[in-house]
Amino acid sequence: MANPFPQGLVIGPRLMLNGAMAIDLGPRLKSSIDDALHRAKMAWKAGKSEEAAANFESASELMFKFAEYAGARDLEYQRKRKAIEYRDYARRLRETASEENARARRGKQRVIQPGDNVPPPSDDPPPGLRHENISNKSTGEIASAVAAMVHNSPLTWDDIGGLADTKLDIKYTLGLSLAKPPGELKMHTFRNILFYGPPGTGKTILAAATSNALKSTEASATNAMFFNVKVSGVMSKYFGESTKIVSEIYGTARDNSPSVVFLDEFESITGKRGGDEQSGAERRILSTILSELDGLSEKGRGDIYVLTIAATNRPWDVDPAVLSRFEKRILIPLPDAAARKEILDILFTRRGFQTSANMPEVVNMTEGFSGRELERLAKEVTTKMIREMNRDLPAVVDKGLANARSYEVKIRPVSIDDWRAAISRITPATSSADMKRYLEWNDAADDA
């Protein structure tokens, strides 16, 4: 096996990508971006808006990938801003193209001229088309902060164990919001979903999989844009600017529809509950959030879809006015035995590890564990086994890089005693009393 960590259990897939492949892929991505930009520019000059848009879109997708390879955070943000900018060009070029088509349909055939609706590209990359793109719509710092929140997640539904009903529910919600209604039918769509439940049960990875589900499979269209917003970070790091950040997030999300805005640690949006303690800044951000959740800016715009997913493990701390905007509140509970089995399958078996233990027995011993605790368990039990099996590894490392690289990691099936030892070292964080509080909360919130 070329990679010493089987299936990247110890280091996540993204990190593995960064570490192991960054060196080879980085420059190749860069030159693909340059090619796409060049093609976009040529097409634009030839008045081919559609083709230019498609090329800006590929440049944007590639730039998002390239951003993942940036060693420094500043560089990552810079690249993500560029990526957003290219998407913005593509969107406006597509608008131009559809105007051209409409005109053609009306019989007033007229070929679009360079500079018709969009200013000419400058030679300085990113090429032209500047008027009200993100960089001059707001201050650089805010645009960078928002660009840094854009993520492309590789997670899919298959990476999530259990929660079958929740997955279905989300698919219905997405499907009905994006599908074509028959005739003039005005369907009710859900725009705001709240995930609540104990820590480590999969709220964040569900949101990531949701955004990935909106991935485009057509060559000509882009993926849904996913904004991963840590609310506590926005509140503390950009205090005072928080309102502008929220508006910028939703503005960019609308410009890049369809998009998903994920508001993690949502309870921090209102700080401590109890009106007196709210500062002016907190009230301002609250009212901004409320109007964004109401979707006032997109009313009557069937073509814009921004889905907000908020997640919290302290739902009772969320302001009631904010809460009432979430028609859909989904409890993400601790996994039951069947779900724990699926999660261990994903985190252990599917990564290529084997066990001599009876899996249902192991699953029974993990009652009360969250997904995150099962992840820790899988990590501990495999890491310990690997260390034991490779006691000669430190000496090989002493001999230098080439030796370490050619070393093949030895493994053996994990025994029931290994599982027992690892399980005994983990204390579940959520008690059954805590779980009961979650189960009872939603009814109580509705009655309030």
Ligand SMILES: Nc1ncnc2c1ncn2[C@@H]1O[C@H](COP(=O)(O)OP(=O)(O)OP(=O)(O)O)[C@@H](O)[C@H]1O
């Ligand atoms: N249902 C699940 N299937 C597979 N893995 C899971 C599941 N739930 C949790 N995990 C594992 O636990 C980790 C943490 O999950 P996640 O970040 O989604 O929890 P969370 O509910 O958002 O927690 P918190 O409330 O603390 O933010 C995941 O990265 C994943 O490895």
Ligand SMILES: [Mg+2]
């Ligand atoms: Mg989370």
